Amino acid sequence: MNAEQERLIDLETKVAYQDATIEQLNEMVTQLGHQVAKQAEQIRLLAERVKAMPQAQVADSSEESPPPHY
Template sequence: MNQQLELLETKVAFQDITIEELNQMVTNLQADVSKLKEQLTLLSQKLQATQSPNIANLSEEIPPPHY
């Protein structure tokens, strides 16, 4: 009986360590995802800012002379 109890206590101790390691991994991954979201937002804003002035609407386009 004592041996079974010790075995269960050992398993629980290892499970606690594993859960803590997994929790740390999830926390690190969440931080990485947050950073990537910020970078994607900034990149998207920069892309929109550089494209807007250079592109005319289709209604403003003049047909080429060969039409």
Template structure:
């Protein structure tokens, strides 16, 4: 009879450990989701800034007139 009680105790301890592990993992997932959300927001800001930058006043290489020796 003691072996059955011991097995039940062992299972209860394992279940308790699993509950703790699941909660710790859940907290890490929450932190990572917040981090990803912040990074997405920062990326969006960077993309918007890049789109708002005015093009350079310099002509592109295709628009440049060739040097006189050509």
């Protein structure tokens, strides 16, 4: 096998590994995108619940007593 053939095989091997890595990264990005969308929806729902709470249930920070370690 001459040097050009070895070089070509080496390059083809590297491209194959890069393709596999790109596919794995694409799957990870897709999964993370789904997780971010799910978390954004959860945050939206929590924000709605907080807004729907009567003001009497949401204590003003000035009304709260300091924690015991103060």
